[in-house]
Amino acid sequence: MNHPRLFGDHHLQGLSDEERAMVARVRELCRHTLGPKAAELARQDAFAWDHFRLLAREGVVGTAFPRRFGGSDARQRLRIRVIEELGRVCSASASLITGTDLSTRAIVAGASEAMQEQLIPRLCRGELQAAFGLTEPEAGSDVRGLKTVFRRTPDGYRITGRKKFITRASTADWFVIVGRAEDQPSSFLAALVPRDAPGFSIGPDAGKLGWYGVPIASLTLSDVAVPLSHRLGAEGEGFDLAQDALLRARIGHAAMALGRAIGAVEIAAAYVGERSGFGKTLGEHQGVQWMLADMVTSIEAARALLALVAEKYDRGDADVSTYASMAKLQATDLCMKVVTDALQLTGGRGYLQDFPLERFFRDAKLNQIGEGASEVHKTVIGRDWMRRAQSAERNPCLREGPLVDY
Numbered sequence: 001m002n003h004p005r006l007f008g009d010h011h012l013q014g015l016s017d018e019e020r021a022m023v024a025r026v027r028e029l030c031r032h033t034l035g036p037k038a039a040e041l042a043r044q045d046a047f048a049w050d051h052f053r054l055l056a057r058e059g060v061v062g063t064a065f066p067r068r069f070g071g072s073d074a075r076q077r078l079r080i081r082v083i084e085e086l087g088r089v090c091s092a093s094a095s096l097i098t099g100t101d102l103s104t105r106a107i108v109a110g111a112s113e114a115m116q117e118q119l120i121p122r123l124c125r126g127e128l129q130a131a132f133g134l135t136e137p138e139a140g141s142d143v144r145g146l147k148t149v150f151r152r153t154p155d156g157y158r159i160t161g162r163k164k165f166i167t168r169a170s171t172a173d174w175f176v177i178v179g180r181a182e183d184q185p186s187s188f189l190a191a192l193v194p195r196d197a198p199g200f201s202i203g204p205d206a207g208k209l210g211w212y213g214v215p216i217a218s219l220t221l222s223d224v225a226v227p228l229s230h231r232l233g234a235e236g237e238g239f240d241l242a243q244d245a246l247l248r249a250r251i252g253h254a255a256m257a258l259g260r261a262i263g264a265v266e267i268a269a270a271y272v273g274e275r276s277g278f279g280k281t282l283g284e285h286q287g288v289q290w291m292l293a294d295m296v297t298s299i300e301a302a303r304a305l306l307a308l309v310a311e312k313y314d315r316g317d318a319d320v321s322t323y324a325s326m327a328k329l330q331a332t333d334l335c336m337k338v339v340t341d342a343l344q345l346t347g348g349r350g351y352l353q354d355f356p357l358e359r360f361f362r363d364a365k366l367n368q369i370g371e372g373a374s375e376v377h378k379t380v381i382g383r384d385w386m387r388r389a390q391s392a393e394r395n396p397c398l399r400e401g402p403l404v405d406y
Ligand SMILES: Cc1cc2nc3c(=O)[nH]c(=O)nc-3n(C[C@H](O)[C@H](O)[C@H](O)COP(=O)(O)OP(=O)(O)OC[C@H]3O[C@@H](n4cnc5c(N)ncnc54)[C@H](O)[C@@H]3O)c2cc1C
Pocket: 102, 131, 132, 133, 134, 135, 139, 140, 141, 142, 164, 165, 166, 167, 168, 208, 211, 216, 366, 369, 370, 371, 372, 373, 374, 375, 376, 379
């Protein structure tokens, strides 16, 4: 028998029957396969092929792709629920879906019809993989500082540059590479580079703290020839295509972080409900209840904000990007705190590799860094809010006239 979940299903209310069926299917996968196998997967940082193929077979990878190419073009309202479910048990599984957005969105949004027909149906079925090459050794948070250059040739471009921290580099068939025009540095371009392109080399996987199952590596492009047909979008659209991919991936990061925070609370609550100390269960101590209260309140508040972001995305609201920054900032920072507190509540057991919170703790950190560090999102939000403040309605409590004359 299935017990009711610790966190209610209120966020499923706005989904269609078909969408709810997808959530139910993902829950079953998590319950029977992805959850029980998560610890084993997290023992070494090799690409999680079994999970990837399973998620492709079950149509979860396909939620990122248009229907005409075999996908389900799922609303973000559904995708945040699916990614949250995956994040609740297995960061690698969740990141296989957010990573699909990151690595393929520019193809969906900017590839020629012929390239789309060639690639997307196979990406959707998990037969092909793409990777997203934006970050460079000298340009991470400050992506406008990219040094990779596209030199024009009669039939396309030659690309030279270096990329760092690229997820799926060791397994991807195609790479979305973002750089700037050599003769016009303010113009950003994006193009598809096949794995076997002459002059293109992929470094060894880099060891990392967490997110095992989705390795990263560096790329070097030395005068790599790319035909015009492989360009994504028009010249000058490379930066916008990258931002479009990052927007979806940020929403995914927030959902994954919330899922992990939910999972951490479930685990901690189970422990303090069972463990006795000082004459009662730990969960009967007010200090422990207050910790749980803070955790669940912050999680539900962040879920509500993320639901708003998903609605804004699905509607195409112009300010979705700022709200996605807010959701990503809030969800990923709170996930780190919730996982730390949950581990604290499980005492010595929480610190053991055998116990899932050790893995949750290591995985939580990356969500605060990848797809824009928390500090960068604060800058984006603060800057946007100051811009809005310039033209916003004046608060009625203020009298007329310049404020400096108060
Ligand atoms: C596991 C993993 C997977 C990744 N996958 C990919 C991928 O597939 N493709 C890809 O292109 N990239 C990928 N990245 C790169 C990732 O997006 C960058 O690491 C991230 O954007 C931060 O850039 P950086 O590491 O160069 O940090 P830096 O730019 O060096 O910043 C370091 C820190 O400085 C602070 N900081 C930076 N700017 C500001 C500011 N303006 N104000 C205040 N504080 C600031 C922040 O705390 C930040 O964390 C991945 C990274 C990791 C670790």
